[in-house]
Amino acid sequence: MNNLAILCVDDETIILDSFTEQLRRNLGKTCEIEAAQSGKEALELIEELQGEGLEIALVVSDQIMPGMKGDELLRKIHDLYPKTLKIMLTGEADAQALGKAVNEANLYRYIAKPWDETDLILTVKEALRSYSQEQQLAEQNQELKKLNVQLEQLNASLEQKVVYRTLELQKVALAAEVANKAKSVFLANMSHELRSPLNSILGFAQLLMRSSTLDPKDKDNVEIISRSGEHLLTLINNVLDLSKIEAGRTVLNEINFDLRQLLEDLEQMFRLKAEDKGLQLVFDLPVDLPQYVRTDEVKLRQCLINLLNNAIKFTSEGGVSVRVRKQKATTVEFGNSQQEISCLGDRKEPETIDLSAKRIGSACQFLEFEIEDTGAGIPAVEIDTIFEAFTQIKSQNKYQEGTGLGLAITRSFIQLMGGEIAVKSEVGNGTIFSFDVAVSSVDAAEVETKQQMRREIGLEPNQPRYRILIVDDKWDNRQLLIRLLSSLDFELKEASNGTEAVDIWEVWQPHLIWMDVRMPVMDGCEATRKIRFQESQKQGELAIDRTAIIAITASTFEEERSLILEAGCDDFVRKPFREKIIFEKMAEFIGVRYIYEEEPLQLAAAVSAEPVSEFSLSQDLSTMPQEWIEEMYEAAQSIDNEKILQLISQIPPARDSLGQTLKDWASIFRCDRIIDLIESAN
Incomplete structure (x- = not known):
């Protein structure tokens, strides 16, 4: 019963x-x-x-x-x-x-x-x-009360004191378990609620960045908003990742990707940050390193970012080195002369590693990554706790930003990818983090080529005028998509709940619906089910085109993904989203073709192309006031982009080639080019 x-x-x-x-x-x-x-x-x-x-x-x-x-x-x-x-x-x-x-x-x-x-x-x-x-929490609280009663009944003898200590430890452990469960639920809920407003902050920042009328100072302000929003999103994602890890809800999403390209991207990402602190950043990649592999690219990238961030953060002089190599053995040995902690010797047996079915029969191997810095090092008394959540190194004299979650998340992700992480450190001589992951080598043909970043500015001719329905109970979320898509001449309508969406769909028959999931009156999944049911009923009566429905959700839990797809949605996008993903999904599901803006300021072009000769630039520079040149030189040495752009705005129109070139260099942080130009002209 x-x-x-x-x-x-x-x-x-x-x-x-x-x-x-x-x-x-x-x-x-x-x-x-x-x-x-x-x-x-x-x-x-x-x-x-x-x-x-x-x-x-x-x-x-x-x-x-x-x-x-x-x-x-x-x-x-x-x-x-x-x-x-x-x-x-x-x-x-x-x-x-x-x-x-x-x-x-x-x-x-x-x-x-x-x-x-x-x-x-x-x-x-x-x-x-x-x-x-x-009920479970109540039972645990009741158990705590019982333990308290038992503790109160113990006294005097040594044996009773031993029992007292044991019960006290049980009480603390049980209290910690209750607190951890409550914390995980709270963190997950708060993270979800914070992602929705962040969608508006980052989304409208992207819209402002598309404006061609934005002056340099305003553009800098928008970039600051965007960077701060991205930083906040990273912190929220870390908190959400931790809550998912503690709840056992983290899964492995393996794809085929270009490993060398991933490492090159990370090198470019961190090089300027290292140079700002006067540090050397070295990536040591052997010739025999496989280029195309299969594992969870997102989690591997996050692990490397976390470790590189820490290495640069805690290093004031010297440098940071990244080494990647095929692992020849299943363990990594460290010398006995330095403090170390190693999990590699406790590797799981191969059959227990959680690998996808696509790896069966393929060449599975382990790659080892080492991130070494010449920083302050980690004291022996703290090294055992660095992988605990919300833990930061206490011996550092100055405050370090962050949540203290990076290493805890990194270790969990690495274990999920079939590997382990180890660290050795000596105070005053730096730290080496070493981890390995299981990967499969794949052919280049199996790797999806990443498209060059281009900005959509219009629609190609000879296309239907696409009807797009935007459904969201939040006005600002609807406005974000409306303003983004109206600039490309889509025909748009909006609805604030699922019931309105179904009514508009029946009359208007949109090509695509952007459907929020959580809404009052009728949620997005129920609205999608009703639309799919009516489509199936009408197909026997007359020929109708199937409407593409893409869900928008602030949830990051995988179980919601399956519910969304089971309801009849073709795909889903998570908040906060980037405008690029919106355009890509529309191209994928309804075949929209775009006109793209030419990108004269792309990194490769800006670094290698020389549309104006150095002699001509020097001539133009010599016409500027000496005080202006000195201020520009000082701003370039300080890498003060705001000051550089302010000075560029003072260049007369007759010297536009000089102004445009300096602006191009500033946009990709090539202050060294500006310094070289001024020094050569003098």
Whole structure:
């Protein structure tokens, strides 16, 4: 016999039978499903069931019933059995009754008639999960109370003191477990809520960057907003990654990619940061390093970024070296003369490594990565704790920014990729982090070529005028997509919930719908199911084109991905998104073809091309006031881009070639070119 029970209350027999039948079909194996046709009968039945040893986890009651109405019943149940969750089921949206139920009966949810079975089961399952979690926490708290009582009963003798210490440790461990679970739930929820407004911040910053009328100072301001938003997003993602790791919800997403290109990108990314601190950055890649491999590129990249960030952050002189090589053995030996901690010797057996099915039969090998710095080093007393979450090196004299999550996340990601991480360090002589990952070599033909970054400025001719529907309950999120897409002459309409979206779809037949997932009235998944159902019904009557539907979600959990695709969405995009992904998805699913802006300031062109001779630039420079030249030289030496752009704005139109060249160099932080030009001219 099941220990949990669900009680359904409705005075209409047909509705009650339908409701209980759906619950028994979906939840009958885990819960007892009971029914009552009045409030009085429900209260009597609850007392009877409790006498039989059943826990009444959930009561679902109709509102309009003779005798005792639903809100009154739920209030009485709350007074008698406060732990029982309550859901109101009604065909009439009685705001006053709902308000009373929420305020006086702690109403858990409200379900409108007629209900959707899928939504009903999901809501009830979530209620049962919430009830079980509350009971578990209550049991743990009760256990803590018992431990406290036991501790109070111990005294005097040495044996009793030993028992006391043991119980105290159990109490601390149990309290820590409760706190960790509560923290993980809180962090995951907060991270989700923060990603939505960040979508607007970063999205509108991207829109401003597209403007050709932005003056250099305003452009710098927008870039600061964007960089700060990206930094905040990184911190939020770290927190969310940790909560997923603790909950065991992190998965491996393997792809084929160019390993050498990944490492070159990281070298370019960190070179300027290293040079700003006067550090050397060296990437040592052997000739036999495989170029094309298969593993989780995103997680590998994040691990390397975390370790490189730390290496540069904690190094004030000398340099940072990155070495990658094929691993010849399954362990990495460190010398005995330095403090070290190594997990590599405890490698899992090969059959326990979580590799995808595509690796079976392919050449699987281990690559070892080493990141070495000449920084302050890590004291022996702290080296055992550096992989713990929210831990930072306490012995550093100055405050270091960050959450203290990077190394904890890095170790978890590396273990997920089939490897382990080790660190050796000597105070005053630097640190070496070493980790290995399992990869498969693949052919170049199996690697998707990354498209060159180009900016979309219009649509190619001879295309239909694409109808795009934007669905989101937040006005600013809708405006972000509207302003982005209206510049390319799409025909646009918007809806604030799923019901409006379905109504507009029926009349307007858009080519593509951008569908937010979480919305009031009707969410994105339910709206998508209704549209797909109506499409299937209409296909037999007349020829209609299938509307592409792409979900937009702030969630990063994989289980939501499967729910979105099962509902009928073609794909999904996570908030905050980049404008590039929006255009790419539209090209992929409805065949939009774009006109791209030429990019004269691309890195390669800006570095190697010389549209203006050095002699001509020197001649133009000699016409500028000496005070201006000295200020430009000082700004270039200080890598003060804001000052450089301010000085460039003072160059007269007749010397436009000089101004444009200096602006090109400043945009890619080639202050050394500016310094060389001034020195050669003098």
